[in-house]
Amino acid sequence: MKAILLILIGFSEGVIVGVALVAFLMVLDVIPRLIDLSNSENSIFLYQKLIVLGSIFGVITDFFNLTLPNIFFINKLLVVLIGLIFGIFIGLVAAALTETLKVLPLLSKRLGLKDYMDELLFIIILGKVIGSLIYWLFPRLWFLG
Template structure:
């Protein structure tokens, strides 16, 4: 009976998390916005496949212990590549949310930079990159 209850709870949690992710992606129209920004309508099926593959891969890594092979410098290179891919994903989601909330046009009006929105965007990205580099190269500052 306990096993059945644990299976039911686990399945319910999965449904809740999946519903939250679907609502996030659908209500805020994250993927359509990314497609529109990239002018890549011909890759719609690829976008769908990547989202599903990402969910399946994340589920796999939650259930099974997986380690990178201990080959000279391979761990470091794979860690950098995976970190770079995660950073791109988080940046794209943040950009889509910012565009959804119309944050940049409002900010540019507030600081009187309506004609220089590209410059504003450049410095926002530069600040994020510098902050991330400080965070990762100087971890002793945060402990």
């Protein structure tokens, strides 16, 4: 009985988190803005597949506690690759969210950088990627103990 209750609670929590994520992405139009910013309207079906596959992969990885293989230099290469992918994703979502909330256009107008909007967006994304790479490649920098 206790196991069934725990399964129901865990499933309910997963549904709540999933609904909150979908609500966040839909209400703020993050994914449509991301598609618009990357000029990839013809790849909408690919975006749908990748979002679902990424979610499934994340759940499986977390549920089964999968780890990276420890094969010579491949482990370090995978960490760099995964860090780069996470950095790009976070940077693109941050850029789309910033565009959605109209913070960046307002900021660029006030600073007199309205003609340099593409460059400003690229610098923000590049900063997120570099920050993620530093975070993943040098984890001892973040250890305070």
